[in-house]
Amino acid sequence: MTLKEVYDEVQRQKPNAFTEAEITQWVSNIEIQIAREIYHVDSIEYSWAADQNTELLMEAPFEDIYVLYVMAQIDFRNGDYSRYNNELSQFDQRFTDAQASYLRRHKPRRKWFRWFP
Numbered sequence: 001m002t003l004k005e006v007y008d009e010v011q012r013q014k015p016n017a018f019t020e021a022e023i024t025q026w027v028s029n030i031e032i033q034i035a036r037e038i039y040h041v042d043s044i045e046y047s048w049a050a051d052q053n054t055e056l057l058m059e060a061p062f063e064d065i066y067v068l069y070v071m072a073q074i075d076f077r078n079g080d081y082s083r084y085n086n087e088l089s090q091f092d093q094r095f096t097d098a099q100a101s102y103l104r105r106h107k108p109r110r111k112w113f114r115w116f117p
Contacts, residue, residue, distance in 0.1 A: 001063040003027055004052040010070045018077070020048040023070055027056070030069045033095075034058055038102050062098035065091055 007023055010016070028046045034057050035041050046054065058065060072087035 001056050001058070001060075001066060002053050003046055003048070003056065006056070006066045006070065007052070009067050010074070013067065014071050014074055016074050016078075018074060020052075024048040024051075026070050026073045027066055030066060031057060034065075034098075038099050058098060062094055062101070065094045065098065068094060 003024060006027055007020060010023065024046050028044070031044050031046065035044055039057060044057070056063070056066060068087050068091040072084050072091055075081070075084040075087060
């Protein structure tokens, strides 16, 4: 999923007056969290003009977390706290599922030690 696809999907599901730059900043915030907590890589910052067609880190089937996070931020800024809590709860569950899936697929190699000569 690209930054532009996230923006388009958010506009389709929850039309709003927030700018591309604001939504890009929210996507950057969650991308930093994904980079650090799941992939253990350096964080990434995006700008709308340069990066709208850049592929984001999270792959299917968990790429909907970007849309959930941005919609939660929209509800928070609009003062709709019940919807914010609902969407953030969905986001948290999807994020946890993505972490678990990544860890299942990328288990560290076991090292067998010989304890006795």
